[in-house]
Amino acid sequence: MTSSGLAPAIDTVAPFFEPFTLRSMTVANRFAMAPMTRDFSPGGVPGADVAEYYRKRAAGGVGLIVTEGVGVDHPAAVDWTGVPHMYGEAALAGWRGVVDAVHGAGGKIVPQLWHQGPLRNPLNSARPDVLGQRPSGLWGTPGLTSYEDDYVARMATPTAPMTEEDIADVIAAFARSARNAIDVGFDGIAIHGAHGYLIDSFFWPDTNRRTDRWGGSVRARAEFGVEIVKAIRAAIGEDLPILFRFSQHKQQDYNARFAETPEELGIILGALADAGVDMFDASIRRFTMAAFEGSDMTLPGWARKLTGKPSMTVGGIGLNNWLQDTFKGRGETLAINNLDEVRRLFDDGMFDMVAVGRALISDPEWVQKARTGAPFTPYDATSLGRLA
Numbered sequence: 001m002t003s004s005g006l007a008p009a010i011d012t013v014a015p016f017f018e019p020f021t022l023r024s025m026t027v028a029n030r031f032a033m034a035p036m037t038r039d040f041s042p043g044g045v046p047g048a049d050v051a052e053y054y055r056k057r058a059a060g061g062v063g064l065i066v067t068e069g070v071g072v073d074h075p076a077a078v079d080w081t082g083v084p085h086m087y088g089e090a091a092l093a094g095w096r097g098v099v100d101a102v103h104g105a106g107g108k109i110v111p112q113l114w115h116q117g118p119l120r121n122p123l124n125s126a127r128p129d130v131l132g133q134r135p136s137g138l139w140g141t142p143g144l145t146s147y148e149d150d151y152v153a154r155m156a157t158p159t160a161p162m163t164e165e166d167i168a169d170v171i172a173a174f175a176r177s178a179r180n181a182i183d184v185g186f187d188g189i190a191i192h193g194a195h196g197y198l199i200d201s202f203f204w205p206d207t208n209r210r211t212d213r214w215g216g217s218v219r220a221r222a223e224f225g226v227e228i229v230k231a232i233r234a235a236i237g238e239d240l241p242i243l244f245r246f247s248q249h250k251q252q253d254y255n256a257r258f259a260e261t262p263e264e265l266g267i268i269l270g271a272l273a274d275a276g277v278d279m280f281d282a283s284i285r286r287f288t289m290a291a292f293e294g295s296d297m298t299l300p301g302w303a304r305k306l307t308g309k310p311s312m313t314v315g316g317i318g319l320n321n322w323l324q325d326t327f328k329g330r331g332e333t334l335a336i337n338n339l340d341e342v343r344r345l346f347d348d349g350m351f352d353m354v355a356v357g358r359a360l361i362s363d364p365e366w367v368q369k370a371r372t373g374a375p376f377t378p379y380d381a382t383s384l385g386r387l388a
């Protein structure tokens, strides 16, 4: 916030309203809607209400919408039955409606392809007989987490490590679903490689104890993600961009990290970049958080520096409160204008795009307000429940 408490001057945000191009996709500005799961697609099929939800954000000025996590074409991909799928005629027809609505409002949209891996809870799903896919059968060591103890205890029961066939099936599922997405008109693909879900569980040595080509060294832990990126690139061709979300923190433990040093991070992100990633969406809990001791550089800053690829930041833009505190109702979540701080980090070369999550659930017109300097609408604490 500015010291006067007023919104930063419009020239503070001017660079965020410059277009940005990744391969053949040009977005009108640097604001993206962060991927946010909703559970509003019964049977995996997004309906007219989902199209309207995204259309409103595009009409409100969001340059790039990254959808909620979308299940890939694999029986163990997602648990809740209202999470949308990227396969099957009905779901794909629904997505065509979403894409057309967003394009009609002048926006671009990419689906976040998701496999929950260790975090899939079979009991929440329509297929309780299908166990989660885990590189070494492990859920991960619980640390600082929002999950309740009894839930963690249930999920921590080890399952069978993934076989070569299991791995090949999931890679093929990502590629098929990516192709489906492009066929219904999406502008590119976003891959969910963060937060302790399947791809991240290969990066994280705590859940990946393998000693074959999929684990052991830092580079080998990248291999599953690399093969998914390559398979998607082969399925969608060279024109359209691939975004890759990664994080140090996990749902199992917010203090966990898969890379202990910038060198380790560089090995994993470099391999992903070589495989075909066009932009890294570095998921951090607060956009100012430094990634490693001894430097102020944030995770998106490191991603950009280590790979030479563009990056996207996220976490607390337009809000005073951390996501987990909002979820748990700890402290009040207030709409604040912290775009001058975002601009400072942008000028320091930390990122190219800015993802906004909760603020855009609460107010579909948030980006317009950022552009004109109009006061932000007070944060609506009930909006996370509605997600509409």
Ligand SMILES: Cc1cc2nc3c(=O)[nH]c(=O)nc-3n(C[C@H](O)[C@H](O)[C@H](O)COP(=O)(O)O)c2cc1C
Residues within 6 Å of the ligand: 034, 035, 036, 037, 038, 068, 069, 112, 192, 194, 245, 283, 284, 285, 314, 315, 316, 317, 319, 323, 355, 356, 357, 358, 359, 384
């Ligand atoms: C309701 C909700 C659902 C979320 N679902 C996802 C998801 O499906 N995939 C993902 O990568 N991140 C997910 N996130 C994390 C957000 O993308 C974002 O990183 C986080 O909310 C921090 O941004 P914010 O402070 O602007 O809200 C979710 C966050 C919220 C609030």
